[in-house]
Structures are given as structure tokens and as C-alpha cells.
Amino acid sequence: MNTSQTDRRNSSIGAQSTQEAANVGHANGQSSSSSSSGSGNMVKTFQAYLPPTNRTYSCVHCRAHLASHDELISKSFQGSQGRAYLFNSVVNVACGQAEERVLLTGLHAVADIYCECCKTPLGWKYEHAFESSQKYKEGKYIIELAHMIKENGWD
Structure with missing residues (x-):
């Protein structure tokens, strides 16, 4: 050789x-x-793992943990593909560039979010709300139901 x-x-x-x-x-x-x-x-x-004692929401495509049920703020949101949940914090999520969009509740600066593991678009993060009544959403995350499943301890 x-x-x-x-x-x-x-x-x-x-x-x-x-x-x-x-x-x-x-x-x-x-x-x-x-x-x-x-x-x-x-x-x-x-990849982050949430404690097995928590009820969790996971990516429907790759099963990566996304959020704990304890971080759920509201189930009454609408995404581009149907119902969506608002969370205080999430894991295994990457954010895109923020851009201004007119949503059902007015003008917001939002960044699309993706599953860090399989790159599936999940929803968006509220970066800034222009109306004072919507300020509570700032820094919060929308994940569409079409992209997540319930795991650990759901009855």
C-alpha cells in the first residue's frame, strides 16, 4: 500500500x-x-427531556418533548392549520426571524418556531404585541395541535 x-x-x-x-x-x-x-x-x-412525572406535549413527527402541561396558558388559540395552544415556555424549539404579521387579534411581531430535532414548523413565538391588550402574549409560544401529541400520564 x-x-x-x-x-x-x-x-x-x-x-x-x-x-x-x-x-x-x-x-x-x-x-x-x-x-x-x-x-x-x-x-x-x-435534546431536552422533561421529567417523566409531568404530562408533556411532544412533536407528533419525532416525539421530541416540546412543553410541559404546567406551562400551558390557553387552549383557545387559532393557528394557520387549526386549533393551537399558548405556552409560557417550550423546549427543543428553534426560532426563525421575527416579522410583523396581522393576526386575528391585531398586529404582532412573531417568529416562526420549528422542532429542533426534525425541523417541522410548529407555530410561532410572540416577540412583540402592538396593542396593550395583547402584551401578555409577548415571549410566549403558539404550537398548533396538528403538530403535537400528549404523552406521560394523560388519562
Whole structure:
């Protein structure tokens, strides 16, 4: 084997070992996912798990935890695909760029939110409410029912 063949083989073995290590982490319940950014760098994100004693809402597509029932503020919201819930806080969610939108309750600055694990659009985050009666929504999250399921302790 010449030097260039040896270098390629060693490089291939290193890449395989890295992938095997990642697979072992997933098998042991150490959930993490990697995604690449536009610059080619790898960014590792870790999935958050809510306590198993809590009733939780999870992503219908990948089952990642999204919110605890304790964080639910209201069930009387309307999303673009039907009913939606308003939450005080969420986990495993990424936010897009904020933009102004006219919603049923007036003008708001909102950012679309996505499941951090499977990238499914879930709803939006209220960044700013322009009407004083809507200020309570600022910093809160809307998740559409079409994108979540109930898990842990629901009767």
C-alpha cells in the first residue's frame, strides 16, 4: 500500500469511528443531533427531556418533548392549520426571524418556531404585541395541535 492509499484508509477509519461513536451515544439514550450551518461547521445540539412525572406535549413527527402541561396558558388559540395552544415556555424549539404579521387579534411581531430535532414548523413565538391588550402574549409560544401529541400520564 502506498502513502496516499494509507492516508485515505486512515481517514476513512477515523470517519467511521466518529460515526460509530455517535451511534453508540444514541443507543445509550444520550440524545444529540448534529446539523451543519451554512459555513460548513458542525453544530451539536442536545435534546431536552422533561421529567417523566409531568404530562408533556411532544412533536407528533419525532416525539421530541416540546412543553410541559404546567406551562400551558390557553387552549383557545387559532393557528394557520387549526386549533393551537399558548405556552409560557417550550423546549427543543428553534426560532426563525421575527416579522410583523396581522393576526386575528391585531398586529404582532412573531417568529416562526420549528422542532429542533426534525425541523417541522410548529407555530410561532410572540416577540412583540402592538396593542396593550395583547402584551401578555409577548415571549410566549403558539404550537398548533396538528403538530403535537400528549404523552406521560394523560388519562
